[in-house]
Amino acid sequence: MKMLVTGGAGFIGRWLVKRLLEDGHDVWALDDLSNGRQENLEEFIDHPKLIEFLHGDIKDIKILDALFSNHFDICYHLAASINVQDSIDAPRTTFDNDVIGTFNVLEQCKMHRTKIVFMSTCMVYDRAHDDTGITEKHPVKPASPYAGSKIAGENMVLSYWYAYGLPAVVVRPFNTYGPFQKTGGEGGVIAIFIKKGLAGEDLGIYGTGQQTRDFLYVEDCASFVAQCGYSEAVNGEIVNAGLGRDISINDLAVMIAQDKKRIKYLEHIHPQSEIMKLLCNNDKANKLLNWQAQYSLKEGITKTTEWIKENLRLI
Structure with a gap:
């Protein structure tokens, strides 16, 4: 067609x-x-x-x-x-x-x-x-x-x-989320977290981090x-x-950073538009x-991490 x-x-x-x-x-x-x-x-x-x-x-x-x-x-x-x-x-x-x-x-x-x-x-x-x-x-x-x-x-x-x-x-x-997603301000949280994690930077979370998302x-x-x-x-x-499964942004950050000390909390930029559970x-x-x-979340994060490592020029 x-x-x-x-x-x-x-x-x-x-x-x-x-x-x-x-x-x-x-x-x-x-x-x-x-x-x-x-x-x-x-x-x-x-x-x-x-x-x-x-x-x-x-x-x-x-x-x-x-x-x-x-x-x-x-x-x-x-x-x-x-x-x-x-x-x-x-x-x-x-x-x-x-x-x-x-x-x-x-x-x-x-x-x-x-x-x-x-x-x-x-x-x-x-x-x-x-x-x-x-x-x-x-x-x-x-x-x-x-x-x-x-x-x-x-x-x-x-x-x-x-x-x-x-x-x-x-x-x-x-x-x-996945390969080719932007890792800057307009990107998705997983891509942003992975890039910061690979660079050894802190992962910033807006609000409490208790908000959940269902990642596809x-x-x-x-x-x-x-x-x-x-x-x-x-x-x-x-x-x-x-x-069909959600995860809190706090738990997502720990999964990616593998270190709670690298998580920093930031003032929410649009709290009025936050949806706490998706x-x-x-x-x-x-x-x-x-x-x-x-693809499970773990499988998807692994594939996305591998792509980001190999394609920093694109992001």
Whole structure:
């Protein structure tokens, strides 16, 4: 099939491109490189199925008009502003990218009858209240403009399913980590902790460290997102993906640093947007897609550590 990945040079986008190419599809990737990096796609540049990488913006309708003339079967829409603190500091940028940009992509998908798989986030949820995990029916809570914009994007995507019969899926992966994730301020906590650990630096934790996260290895995430595109069973649905086990940031830091003395506590930069417990319930993904994560947290951290050791130039 013909596949478009918006945000294709980003962290998860890069792994999704890889999975789609491995599955034999023709792939186009679009990215404005505000967060993604063209280097993420270096190994695929000569791949016969990577038809085009386009440096462009989903807010540019002319670029989308030209791109969608390729008549894609599926659009995996990952392009977005993804940083919570940035959304608090500059909400208009996040709204423009995550809501208006998504609307632009939806209009193209409607025009060309292209299925859309919309990348949302677990950050739209209110905290988990017990160890049964968060299902797709769990209350949402827009605790940041980022979460609010993603909820708006979700609703627009599902409105095109109901109003126009456009095949559409909303995916809510939990905290994704792995090779190619940034290790700076916009990166994930695991990548940041690993890089600091390897450098012999202290690991800084915002707040108490009692907040928990359900960490999903990026290859598992890419497999899940790809399958949501392939399957008609999830059309019109919201679907979670996570490991199904959470860990406190305190315990994560000890696992990586192997020394409690190297952990330092910092004043929280956005306590109002903190979600204290995030734990995924995967039952729906397992039922509809027969999907479950293949990598344990320990396995994923080992693979990520090995990659960071070998690829410091990229991060």
